[in-house]
Amino acid sequence: MNKWTIYILALGVFLTATSELVVAGILRILAKDLNISIAFAGQLITAYSLAFAIGTPLLVSLTSRMGRRKVLLGALAAFIMGCLLSFWSSDISTLIVSRIILGVSSGVYIVAAFGAAAKIVPPEKIGSAISTIVLGFSSAMILGVPIGIAITNWLNWQAIFLLLGLTSLFITFVIFRLLPEIEGDAPMSFRQQFKVLGSAVIVSGLFLTFFRESGNSVLFTYLTPFMQDILQLKASNISIVMLVFGIFGAVGTRLGGYGIDRWGAARILAFSTIMLFIILLLLPLFAGATLIGLLLISLMMISLFMAGPATQTYFIQQAPQSSNLVLSLNTSIIHLGIATGSGAGGAMISANSTVLYNPWMASFVVMLALVSAFISFSTGKKRLSNLHESQIS
Numbered sequence: 001m002n003k004w005t006i007y008i009l010a011l012g013v014f015l016t017a018t019s020e021l022v023v024a025g026i027l028r029i030l031a032k033d034l035n036i037s038i039a040f041a042g043q044l045i046t047a048y049s050l051a052f053a054i055g056t057p058l059l060v061s062l063t064s065r066m067g068r069r070k071v072l073l074g075a076l077a078a079f080i081m082g083c084l085l086s087f088w089s090s091d092i093s094t095l096i097v098s099r100i101i102l103g104v105s106s107g108v109y110i111v112a113a114f115g116a117a118a119k120i121v122p123p124e125k126i127g128s129a130i131s132t133i134v135l136g137f138s139s140a141m142i143l144g145v146p147i148g149i150a151i152t153n154w155l156n157w158q159a160i161f162l163l164l165g166l167t168s169l170f171i172t173f174v175i176f177r178l179l180p181e182i183e184g185d186a187p188m189s190f191r192q193q194f195k196v197l198g199s200a201v202i203v204s205g206l207f208l209t210f211f212r213e214s215g216n217s218v219l220f221t222y223l224t225p226f227m228q229d230i231l232q233l234k235a236s237n238i239s240i241v242m243l244v245f246g247i248f249g250a251v252g253t254r255l256g257g258y259g260i261d262r263w264g265a266a267r268i269l270a271f272s273t274i275m276l277f278i279i280l281l282l283l284p285l286f287a288g289a290t291l292i293g294l295l296l297i298s299l300m301m302i303s304l305f306m307a308g309p310a311t312q313t314y315f316i317q318q319a320p321q322s323s324n325l326v327l328s329l330n331t332s333i334i335h336l337g338i339a340t341g342s343g344a345g346g347a348m349i350s351a352n353s354t355v356l357y358n359p360w361m362a363s364f365v366v367m368l369a370l371v372s373a374f375i376s377f378s379t380g381k382k383r384l385s386n387l388h389e390s391q392i393s
Contacts, residue, residue, distance in 0.1 A: 005180070006121075006132050006231055009113040009136075010132050013109070013110055013140075014134055014136040014139050015144075015164055016079060016105070016106035016109055017139075019102050019161070019164055020045075020305065021141060021158060022107060022140075023045055024221055024222075025242055026149060026223075028041075028224060029107070029303065030157060038222070039349055039350055040092075040300070042222065043096075043241035044092075044099050046218075049339035050101065050103070050339045051102075052106065052332060053332040053333065053339065054107055054335075056107030057328040057332050059107075059108050060112075060327075060328035061325055061328070064196025065247075068183045070111050071112040071181070072113065072116070074108075075106075076171065076175070078107065079105040079168055082102035083098075083099035083165030083169070085098035086158070087158045105225070107328070107331055107335070108293075111328040111331055114327050117129040117133050122192040125261070126316060126317075127309060128258075128259050128260075130260075130307075131254060131260070132257070134253045134256070134309045136347065138246060138308075139246065139250060141245055143243075143332075145246065146246070148160045151163065151244065155363070172203045177390075181372050184241040199320050200375075201376055201380045202318060202319060204379060205314065205373035206330060208273075208311075209337065210336060211337070212366060213333070214337040214340045215280065215362040215363065216362065217338040217339075217340070218285070218345040218358050218362035218365065219345065219358045220341075221338075221342035224356065230287050230355060231287070232290050245298060248298045248299075249304065251305075252304065252308070253305040256301065256305065256307065256308060256309045257309070260313050261273075265310045265317065268306060270377070273307065273369055273370055274298070275302075275303040275364055275368065276303040277366045277367060279297075280360070281362035282368060283359040284356055312327060345362075
């Protein structure tokens, strides 16, 4: 039952992730249809991410004692409303409002899904369970984004959100009928929940997340223009390339889950972040080299999705008593980083009239993530060492 429960949760993540990722894939079409610049269209991602970052920890904290099933159903209901509003949007203002609703509801759903998965598997299987949930996200790249691009070319971009809303309605019914009730966190005051922010391990870990996701977003938000303008990829090939990227992302997710259970979350996080840093440094050097550039981006996808389950597992292990709050803070930081990166990436394009230099800007930000990782991991080791010494004495 646990296995099927986790797959159901992952399917919901697939839908919420598609609503987020598909915008990057159709950014140029959205900009043209709404008669705005690409840089301005990129702020649709910023609005989603800010809503996710600000609204998620507040709502997760307020609903932490509720059963996970109720929280998941409520989040999906709000998500359906956001999808329908996106479908009816005909101007940038309405679309931004819909992105805010989608951001908050997706955030609450994803955190509840992570928390539920962590509660229904034994400790030694948490890495694999979390990687399955993250697989829902990478599957959105494999299927959701390419299908969204195809639907946009066949009908229009609004049709994507109508399909997402209808499919989410079906998933809501399945979860209502089949998912057992999973208890929330133990009773704890709002103030007590946020005491976890006093931990140097957690705070530096959150900075690791912020800088890593900011660096990623500097490039990823504008990945379609980068591939077309810098790597000389034809627009007709974007869908199949995004499909391939998604497959690499799925491979990275599974590798991450396997690596966590075998070598630990911290080592996987460190390896994947170093890998991302090197790739970002190399990308601008291969402008015009389509195949090499696409190979580097494929490897970047592996590193990004390898880090996903590692990050979630790392925080669950570091703060088991406040797992829902820490996960919500982490996912909020992810989207705050995405919002910061997309804004900085847009400014970089406006200043240079090209997306060529965005990877170098991203590599500098990822270097800050490596510094944060060193602080978090070394502080965690020191804390464990002190705890062990106190137990002996």
